[in-house]
Each structure stands twice: as C-alpha cells, then as structure tokens.
Amino acid sequence: xxxxxxxxxxxxxxxxxxxxxxxxxxxxxxxxxxxxxxxxxxxxxxxxxxxxxxxxxxxxxxxxxxxxxxxxxxxxxxxxxxxxxxxxxxxxxxxxxxxxxxxxxxxx
Amino acid sequence: xxxxxxxxxxxxxxxxxxxxxxxxxxxxxxxxxxxxxxxxxxxxxxxxxxxxxxxxxxxxxxxxxxxxxxxxxxxxxxxxxxxxxxxxxxxxxxxxxxxxxxxxxxxxxxxxxxxxxxxxxxxxxxxxxxxxxxxxxxxxxxxxxxxxxxxxxxxxxxxxxxxxxxxxxxxxxxxxxxxxxxxxxxxxxxxxxxxxxxxxxxxxxxxxxxxxxxxxxxxxxxxxxxxxxxxxxxxxxxxxxxxxxxxxxxxxxxxxxxxxxxxxxxxxxxxxxxxxxxxxxxxxxxxxxxxxxxxxxxxxxxxxxxxxxxxxxxxxxxx
Numbered sequence: 001x002x003x004x005x006x007x008x009x010x011x012x013x014x015x016x017x018x019x020x021x022x023x024x025x026x027x028x029x030x031x032x033x034x035x036x037x038x039x040x041x042x043x044x045x046x047x048x049x050x051x052x053x054x055x056x057x058x059x060x061x062x063x064x065x066x067x068x069x070x071x072x073x074x075x076x077x078x079x080x081x082x083x084x085x086x087x088x089x090x091x092x093x094x095x096x097x098x099x100x101x102x103x104x105x106x107x108x
Numbered sequence: 109x110x111x112x113x114x115x116x117x118x119x120x121x122x123x124x125x126x127x128x129x130x131x132x133x134x135x136x137x138x139x140x141x142x143x144x145x146x147x148x149x150x151x152x153x154x155x156x157x158x159x160x161x162x163x164x165x166x167x168x169x170x171x172x173x174x175x176x177x178x179x180x181x182x183x184x185x186x187x188x189x190x191x192x193x194x195x196x197x198x199x200x201x202x203x204x205x206x207x208x209x210x211x212x213x214x215x216x217x218x219x220x221x222x223x224x225x226x227x228x229x230x231x232x233x234x235x236x237x238x239x240x241x242x243x244x245x246x247x248x249x250x251x252x253x254x255x256x257x258x259x260x261x262x263x264x265x266x267x268x269x270x271x272x273x274x275x276x277x278x279x280x281x282x283x284x285x286x287x288x289x290x291x292x293x294x295x296x297x298x299x300x301x302x303x304x305x306x307x308x309x310x311x312x313x314x315x316x317x318x319x320x321x322x323x324x325x326x327x328x329x330x331x332x333x334x335x336x337x338x339x340x341x342x343x344x345x346x347x348x349x350x351x352x353x354x355x356x357x358x359x360x361x362x363x364x365x366x367x368x369x370x371x372x373x374x375x376x377x378x379x380x381x382x383x384x385x386x387x388x389x390x391x392x393x394x395x396x397x398x399x400x401x402x403x404x405x406x407x408x409x410x411x412x413x414x415x416x417x418x419x420x421x422x423x424x425x426x427x
Contacts, residue, residue, distance in 0.1 A: 032259075034157040035157070035158075042145065061259070074248055074249060074351075075147075077147075077256075078247065093148075096145055096146075096196075
C-alpha cells in the first residue's frame with residue numbers, strides 16, 4: 001500500500017479491479033490528451049494521500065480498446081470508480097482536485 | 109492571510125504568460141493565477157491546450173503542438189521568477205488600491221492577494237449551443253475537445269457546428285478518425301479564413317450543411333442524431349450521427365469584472381492607449397479584450413504590452 005499508481009491493461013484489468021479490496025479509481029487517458037496530463041499530478045497526490053484506502057489505476061485507451069469500449073468511454077479524461085468490481089462513480093473531463101475529492105467522497 | 113504583490117496576473121494563456129515573462133525579467137516577481145484543470149478553455153494554458161498543430165506561431169517552421177508551446181511558455185515564465193498558482197480567481201475588488209483578489213470563498217473578509225498592478229488575461233471561453241440534450245450528452249457523444257475525443261469516433265459519422273476557423277480546424281482534424289464529418293452552419297457562407305475554407309472544401313470527408321441550426325441533441329444514453337431547423341425555410345429535419353463537436357465561437361471571461369471595468373458593447377474589456385483599462389493600474393491583454401484578431405501571437409504581443417505598461421505605470425508612481 002505505497003500509494004503508487006498501477007498501470008492497467010485489457011489483460012490485467014478484470015483480475016485487478018475485481019480482486020481489489022479497496023475501491024479502484026481508473027483513469028482512462030491517452031498520451032495525446034492535454035487535459036489528461038493536467039490531472040495526472042492530482043491523481044498522484046490523491047493516490048499518496050489515500051494510500052491503503054483507494055487504489056488508482058491508469059488505462060491507456062490507445063492500446064486497451066476492450067475495456068474502453070466495455071465501459072462506453074467516449075471522452076477523456078474519464079475517471080470511473082469501481083467498488084467490488086462494479087462501476088460506481090463516473091467523472092468526465094478534467095476537474096480540480098477539490099471537486100474530484102468531493103465527487104468521490106462516498107468512497108474515500 | 110493576505111499576501112501583497114507588486115504585479116498579479118489573472119490568466120495563463122499566451123497573453124498572461126508573456127506578461128509574466130516580461131514582468132518577471134523586470135524583477136517584479138509576478139504571481140500568475142493560472143486557472144484550474146478542466147476540459148474547456150478555462151484551464152491553465154488556455155485555449156491552446158485543446159489544440160493540436162499551431163502552424164502560424166512565428167519561429168516554428170514545422171508548427172508546434174499547442175500544449176507543447178504552452179508548457180514551454182510556462183517554464184519560461186517560471187525561469188524569470190513568476191510564481192504560478194493553480195487556482196481560479198473568485199472575486200476582484202478594484203474599488204480601492206491596492207486591488208483585492210480572492211481565491212476560493214469569494215465571501216471571505218480578507219482577499220487572498222492584494223496587488224499594486226493587475227494584469228487581466230482571463231481569455232475567452234467556448235460557447236455552447238444551449239439546446240436540449242447538449243448538457244446531458246456531454247461525454248456521451250457531445251464534446252468540447254476534438255483533440256481529446258476524436259479518437260472515439262473512428263469510422264463513425266459526426267458533425268461540427270460552426271463556421272469560423274476553429275470549426276474548420278476541428279472538422280479537418282476529425283477527418284483523421286470519422287468516416288464523415290458534416291459541418292453544420294447557420295448561414296450559407298463561412299466566416300473562416302480563405303486558406304481554411306479551401307482546405308475544408310477540398311477534403312472529401314467533409315460535407316456542408318448550410319443554413320441549418322441545431323435545435324436538439326437526440327439520443328437516450330448516447331448521441332444518435334440532432335434535430336435541425338432550416339434558417340431560411342423553417343423546415344425541420346433530423347440528421348443521424350454519433351458525435352457532435354461544438355465550435356460556434358467564444359465569449360470573453362469578464363463576469364467577475366463587469367461593473368468594475370468598462371466593457372465594449374459586445375462584452376469584451378475596453379482598453380485605451382495600449383493595454384490600459386478604465387481603472388488606473390489595471391491592464392488587460394489577450395482574448396478578454398480582443399474580439400478582432402484572437403491569435404496566439406497577438407495575445408502574446410498584447411501580454412508584452414500590458415507588462416511594459418504596468419512596469420512604466422509602477423515606475424511613474426514611484427513604487
């Protein structure tokens with residue numbers, strides 16, 4: 001529980017997200033998306049501050065279309081919070097840290 | 109506690125950051141309130157953060173990516189001592205000097221900063237259509253960021269609404285992915301520059317729908333079409349599509365300044381003799397005061413003007 005961000009892909013997504021005991025916040029992102037880059041440091045901070053209570057995973061949509069399509073992601077950044085393997089909160093677009101924390105408050 | 113500064117710059121597009129480079133080099137230790145992350149143009153770095161190739165910024169013969177240009181400009185401002193604060197201004201008080209600037213709770217008794225000179229570079233924000241379905245479908249087929257979301261419309265049919273340079277730029281960019289891009293425009297001719305018009309008209313993937321206005325975005329959980337009305341005949345029709353990109357223009361970010369600074373009739377800040385506003389010590393640059401040129405290079409140029417005007421004003425005042 002180091003507060004590190006994990007890299008997810010189509011192959012590891014299910015096993016990781018479904019097996020996790022804590023909620024997993026998945027960041028659907030891509031290298032060419034400016035707003036995605038802007039929230040990356042915020043997600044790192046949140047991962048540190050909530051280590052042990054929340055895990056953060058990044059999924060590069062460019063190479064992982066199965067999971068991206070399964071959850072109908074049509075805009076990035078999209079953040080989906082999974083709890084016990086089920087999607088619970090969906091946040092579309094880059095947002096400031098305070099607002100992200102507020103919208104995730106039920107799971108923090 | 110309130111922090112006092114000599115120069116505060118609100119905004120971090122090419123105008124704000126150029127003003128920061130100049131006032132930084134003049135050893136005025138500017139603080140830049142750069143905005144907060146978002147997927148619209150009010151984010152740090154401004155409108156260029158949502159663009160791809162910038163082909164017309166002097167000095168880049170091969171063009172440069174918008175976000176790359178802004179990252180470089182931000183680093184340049186930091187190098188000369190500008191302090192960059194990732195936050196949004198919530199209130200300005202220009203009624204007395206030094207000016208008050210609030211971050212966070214606008215009702216707080218004390219401002220976050222007081223400043224001798226204020227440079228307003230808050231830019232402009234993309235307009236939305238304001239029709240039923242648009243808000244609900246944001247992220248489900250309606251997008252404010254073609255560079256972010258074009259990818260999801262590979263081999264799909266989409267539309268771009270608008271008739272200016274930004275609309276055509278988006279439409280051309282989106283042909284990399286989409287099988288068909290319909291450009292919906294409410295008139296029968298475009299206001300975009302000739303070079304962009306020629307490029308768009310030569311692109312076989314782009315179709316034009318003239319004299320059409322979107323009145324509703326259709327779909328249950330994803331966009332599946334739009335309702336259109338013909339602006340000449342009034343006839344209604346539906347157009348099936350998977351995605352809708354809106355590029356109908358911008359409005360200046362002046363809501364916190366209305367009533368404190370003089371505005372033009374169209375809502376842009378009024379400037380006099382370079383970058384001066386109606387309040388002494390307040391200077392404006394970039395798209396918040398420019399409804400004519402609205403280019404990265406003119407914004408940068410006006411940021412330089414505001415910095416020099418502020419510096420001279422401070423000197424003449426003896427502070």
